[in-house]
Amino acid sequence: MSLDYVKFTPGFGKFMPKEYRDMVEHGPFGKKTSVSQVGTFKEILEEHPMCAGCAMTLFIRLAIISFPNPEDTITVGTAGCGRLAISQAAIPFVYGNYGDQNGVASGLSRGLRLRFGDRPKDVVVMAGDGGTADIGFAQTLHSWFRKEKFTTIMLDNEVYGNTGGQESGMTNKNQVLKMAPLGKKFEKMDMLGMAKVAGCAYVATVVPNNPRRVESVIKKAVLIAREIGPTYIQAYTSCNIEYAIPTDKVMEDAKEVENDRYKFSEYITDEAKQYLGELYGYKEYLPKPAAAVAKS
């Protein structure tokens, strides 16, 4: 949980794999790196077994690049595709049993605050739609009601992609899938509405076809979760296998879905706005000068 845990003992460097040495010497730890600099530094996500062209992988990659302090971040996940990539990053990953990732993250977040006090240690839950909205629904909502200070990210591929294509609560109504041949009978769950009702300080929907926006949303969510309260990001990360999207059309699909039913939305409480403006220099959230108010 610090920059030091990735460093190797002096003299052992030459025995380490090249990727590891590159990560220690040219990784993002302790530096301010951004999505626009990607390709010029060693990313902390390594090779992973997820499918070629998976939008979820792209989102996870962008999310990990966007963490404000990667050396002080712990990710929590659960069963599902996402954990295959999240666990291949050089930051600690805790694997919660299916559905209890928000419970695990609650304890972790509280423990880190007791142990490290004011030094920010970020806990980020990244789980699929099944882990967050179906099997982990109770623990997710309860962590929000308890105002646990960590970020929950739903990797919403609208299907149980890892187990052959069963419908999830986040699948759209009438959607036919391999293991839902008659089509889903119910509407997609409104997790955004529930997050707001349950008291999340920041709620956003995002699609990974806009990397800078993903970066901005992740940074805000993680920073707000340090002090203000729970934050929730719902990301559309299509499953190109179960929805039969050719890999070179994944971004085209993301663009269409974003324009159609997954428009970017952001909800932020006044307290969180003030916190971001005053502590982290988000000018858009600072009160406007009196002259500008009079003009408008």
Place this chain on the structure above:
Amino acid sequence: MYLVANIDQSICAATSCKLCTQYCPEANTIQYDNEAGKDKGFKYGAAYVAVDRCKGCAQCVWVCDNMAKHHAIKMEMIDQIGDAALTENITYHDKNTKAVLASPLKG
């Protein structure tokens, strides 16, 4: 044999949009060399692919053709590419990477 992405650096260096580096789902795969193309008068470098990490999804091709409209990336059979970047031949510098190009099959 299988397809991997190959970037025409002479087209890429003329625009240097960096979009493909941001849209690749694989980490450390589309890398960026800030010095590439400077001998030809271009200022801002060009992207290249670490072909041993490329899974051949062609998302970068769609992004380059349709979003950037530069048409600099093509999918090519790995044995048809003369010289390419491999992870072991890439050196990281301060905010830059450099690759010594070699045959992807012989290394």
